[in-house]
Amino acid sequence: MAKKRSAFLMIWVILAVICLFMFLKYASPKVFQMLMAKSHPMPTPSTLMMWYMIMGVLAGLVYATTSNQKFADFLSFLLPSRGPIIKSLLQKLLFVSFPVLVGWFVYSWSIPGAASPVELRIQHPTLPQEFEKLENPFREKDADTQRKSIEEGKILFQTYCRPCHGSKADGNGPFANSFRLRPINFQDPGTIATVVDNYLFWRIKEGAPGLPSESTPWDSAMPSWKDDLKDDEIWMIIMGEYDTAGVMPRQREKLE
Amino acid sequence: MIKACKKVLVGFGLIGICTIVFGTASDVFAQASHLFRTYKREVPPKLPETPDAVAEGKKIYEKRCWYCHGIEGKGDGPAAKTMFPKPRNFTRNEYKVRSTAFSSVPTDEDLFRIITSGIEGTAMPFWYTISEKERWQVLYYIKTFNDQFRKNDAIKTVSVGSVASTPESVARGQELFKEMRCFECHGEDGRGNGPLTVALQSEWNLPYRARDLTKGWLFKGGNTIEDIYRTVSTGFNETPMGSYLEKLADEDRWHVAHYVKSIAKDMVSDVVIKARLVEDDQLPIDASDDDWGKATPVEIPLAGQIIATPRLWTPSIDAINVRAMYNKDEIMFLLEWDDATNKQEEVFRDGVSVQFPTKIPESLKKPYFAMGDSSGAVNLWSWKAYWHEGFGAIVEAPETESGEVSELNAKSFKNVTTQPPESQNVSGKGIYQNGRWKVVLKRSLKTDDVKGDIQFETGKLIPVALAAWDGSNSDTGALKSVSAWYYVLLEKPVPKTIFAYVLVAIIMGASVELWFIARLRRFPPKLEENE
Numbered sequence: 001m002a003k004k005r006s007a008f009l010m011i012w013v014i015l016a017v018i019c020l021f022m023f024l025k026y027a028s029p030k031v032f033q034m035l036m037a038k039s040h041p042m043p044t045p046s047t048l049m050m051w052y053m054i055m056g057v058l059a060g061l062v063y064a065t066t067s068n069q070k071f072a073d074f075l076s077f078l079l080p081s082r083g084p085i086i087k088s089l090l091q092k093l094l095f096v097s098f099p100v101l102v103g104w105f106v107y108s109w110s111i112p113g114a115a116s117p118v119e120l121r122i123q124h125p126t127l128p129q130e131f132e133k134l135e136n137p138f139r140e141k142d143a144d145t146q147r148k149s150i151e152e153g154k155i156l157f158q159t160y161c162r163p164c165h166g167s168k169a170d171g172n173g174p175f176a177n178s179f180r181l182r183p184i185n186f187q188d189p190g191t192i193a194t195v196v197d198n199y200l201f202w203r204i205k206e207g208a209p210g211l212p213s214e215s216t217p218w219d220s221a222m223p224s225w226k227d228d229l230k231d232d233e234i235w236m237i238i239m240g241e242y243d244t245a246g247v248m249p250r251q252r253e254k255l256e
Numbered sequence: 257m258i259k260a261c262k263k264v265l266v267g268f269g270l271i272g273i274c275t276i277v278f279g280t281a282s283d284v285f286a287q288a289s290h291l292f293r294t295y296k297r298e299v300p301p302k303l304p305e306t307p308d309a310v311a312e313g314k315k316i317y318e319k320r321c322w323y324c325h326g327i328e329g330k331g332d333g334p335a336a337k338t339m340f341p342k343p344r345n346f347t348r349n350e351y352k353v354r355s356t357a358f359s360s361v362p363t364d365e366d367l368f369r370i371i372t373s374g375i376e377g378t379a380m381p382f383w384y385t386i387s388e389k390e391r392w393q394v395l396y397y398i399k400t401f402n403d404q405f406r407k408n409d410a411i412k413t414v415s416v417g418s419v420a421s422t423p424e425s426v427a428r429g430q431e432l433f434k435e436m437r438c439f440e441c442h443g444e445d446g447r448g449n450g451p452l453t454v455a456l457q458s459e460w461n462l463p464y465r466a467r468d469l470t471k472g473w474l475f476k477g478g479n480t481i482e483d484i485y486r487t488v489s490t491g492f493n494e495t496p497m498g499s500y501l502e503k504l505a506d507e508d509r510w511h512v513a514h515y516v517k518s519i520a521k522d523m524v525s526d527v528v529i530k531a532r533l534v535e536d537d538q539l540p541i542d543a544s545d546d547d548w549g550k551a552t553p554v555e556i557p558l559a560g561q562i563i564a565t566p567r568l569w570t571p572s573i574d575a576i577n578v579r580a581m582y583n584k585d586e587i588m589f590l591l592e593w594d595d596a597t598n599k600q601e602e603v604f605r606d607g608v609s610v611q612f613p614t615k616i617p618e619s620l621k622k623p624y625f626a627m628g629d630s631s632g633a634v635n636l637w638s639w640k641a642y643w644h645e646g647f648g649a650i651v652e653a654p655e656t657e658s659g660e661v662s663e664l665n666a667k668s669f670k671n672v673t674t675q676p677p678e679s680q681n682v683s684g685k686g687i688y689q690n691g692r693w694k695v696v697l698k699r700s701l702k703t704d705d706v707k708g709d710i711q712f713e714t715g716k717l718i719p720v721a722l723a724a725w726d727g728s729n730s731d732t733g734a735l736k737s738v739s740a741w742y743y744v745l746l747e748k749p750v751p752k753t754i755f756a757y758v759l760v761a762i763i764m765g766a767s768v769e770l771w772f773i774a775r776l777r778r779f780p781p782k783l784e785e786n787e
Contacts, residue, residue, distance in 0.1 A: 071781065072781040072782070075776055075781050076781065078772075078773050098765060099762045099766040099769060100762065101765075102764070102765030103758045103761050104758075105761070107754065107758045112715055117528070154323065162379065163562060166381055168320075174378065174379050175560060177292070178557040178574075179559060180527070180740040180742075208563075208624070213621060216620065218623060218625055219625060221559075223562055223563045223567075
């Protein structure tokens with residue numbers, strides 16, 4: 001009984017690997033689209049796919065070799081067929097598809113093509129020293145002044161920052177789709193909520209040209225506002241920006 | 257025996273893994289972008305419209321909406337100055353996306369849908385990020401700006417039936433598009449370049465542009481067939497887009513909608529523009545050449561230039577369609593974009609420019625994407641529409657004139673130099689047809705000016721960025737639409753020898769397989785009882 005069931009073990013292992021591939025390639029993008037409520041499928045990154053497939057193949061081999069009985073069953077599929085017609089058909093299919101697969105691999109490996117453009121960047125460079133000591137003049141003021149600065153800042157934000165960063169500071173402004181380096185989503189807890197006011201002051205004042213080269217300044221569309229906005233206006237924008245995004249800046253550690 | 261088999265099997269496994277590695281790694285290029293919004297249709301049950309709800313709505317409005325729509329709802333908020341189209345003026349009945357008759361106000365559900373999904377191509381964001389209750393409340397407050405909401409109840413007028421899309425329906429729709437003179441505004445090819453659009457805009461200074469029907473992703477209120485049918489039926493208030501509810505039978509409106517849907521395209525973008533190798537000895541500077549059909553088009557989205565002053569907050573060119581092809585000596589680009597007018601003045605002229613670094617970057621580092629920087633210069637191929645001094649000094653560039661092509665270098669917006677006449681190697685021609693510019697720019701792959709000119713090489717990713725000017729939008733100089741860095745790749749031809757390799761590989765694969773099977777069959781695995 002058990003022997004009969006496992007005569008197709010090799011086919012099951014191959015099927016499992018194919019299923020894994022199909023899942024990663026076709027089903028997972030749809031699943032993640034639904035889970036993350038996106039309007040487009042989320043394709044599996046090719047390197048991730050590669051590692052999952054390697055693990056899948058290895059897992060299949062490990063499974064097939066867990067016992068000598070299993071391994072013998074696994075190989076027995078290749079022995080001359082005395083079983084049902086389906087077995088001999090599958091056998092022939094396997095014998096043909098292996099060399100074809102090897103041929104296809106050689107083909108896809110040797111057709112000319114360029115590597116994917118590598119665009120690595122550090123999103124969060126270190127704050128330059130000259131900006132470390134600055135203080136946001138509005139942060140420590142009375143509630144009334146603070147409220148006014150937030151309101152002024154929001155007006156400036158909506159006028160000058162909104163086209164890219166969006167009305168909600170979510171990085172979805174009308175220009176956002178046109179920059180391959182998408183404008184930052186300030187609502188994301190990993191962005192402006194993790195830095196102090198000065199950091200934003202540096203980014204707004206110096207813009208892309210002020211970035212160090214590991215942050216790929218050549219791809220960033222962040223303008224430098226130092227010639228167009230006064231320092232106070234920049235501080236107000238920061239007040240308004242945090243309020244719009246609904247997050248708080250990181251607090252400085254108090255040094256004893 | 258089993259051990260030997262195991263070894264061989266591991267070998268097979270490794271071959272399998274290699275196959276997978278290279279198989280998946282060949283899938284290298286970025287996917288087409290799906291960046292545009294989908295309009296949500298579901299509207300939840302209404303909240304009672306009470307004075308409390310309105311008061312709550314006022315708070316939300318004054319927290320989130322007034323910056324654009326104005327504190328009094330007049331569409332004159334402080335941020336409106338960096339916007340086109342302008343924010344809706346709630347004191348007037350200029351509502352566009354409605355299911356009600358022309359010049360009536362929209363239903364609450366219509367407003368709810370737009371607040372939820374926003375409007376593509378405008379500054380109006382989606383607000384499904386706030387609660388449904390909040391959306392109803394702010395909607396009730398917005399209704400207080402216009403008395404018409406109180407006077408008469410908005411009545412839904414669009415039927416729910418539908419007509420299936422068939423080739424006959426589309427053909428009938430196309431006939432109706434002509435009969436109803438839709439082309440007078442939307443243009444013969446639907447690019448929003450009809451003669452009436454242009455005339456009305458300049459005479460009355462109307463803040464509207466007829467929709468470019470070929471750009472399906474920018475349809476206000478959605479691009480599904482039901483959405484298009486609704487717009488044809490009810491029209492857009494306070495614009496020349498009238499209602500066809502009475503002018504056309506219900507079925508005919510579906511036909512028109514099917515026709516519009518059939519010409520509406522999606523944006524097909526990519527990060528890499530693949531230049532196609534052609535065998536021809538000569539590359540003709542001709543936008544209508546058949547060979548272009550074989551080159552893969554890539555639609556590149558543009559934004560207003562907001563890096564340096566003067567900034568262009570209200571661009572009118574939002575995308576350029578690019579193709580490239582090359583032969584052994586030359587490379588050629590076809591740049592196409594929609595423009596409602598062909599009006600050229602001395603200062604405000606239509607134009608396009610293609611930007612490359614002056615040499616192919618060896619590392620990650622590139623020049624700054626907008627006009628380069630002090631450590632990385634860029635090479636610009638610029639084309640400007642034909643213009644000549646004359647009476648009124650506004651001319652339409654004729655198809656016989658190719659326009660003005662020049663080659664420049666830049667290290668910043670302020671540091672731009674035109675190359676000397678002996679280094680001008682780019683030739684080109686632009687023609688304006690049915691609301692679309694088609695510009696071909698051509699240069700030899702290599703030039704003598706190795707310092708100022710990009711030298712093309714096959715098989716390398718060469719950064720490329722675009723810029724475009726719309727003279728009728730008062731674009732000039734830094735006031736332009738720009739793109740980020742993309743890449744152009746001169747595809748290497750597939751060598752014939754590759755098929756020999758494949759054949760050898762298949763034979764080798766087959767022999768290894770046969771050897772393994774033969775061995776296995778001669779010494780079939782036997783279970784060793786002891787183990």
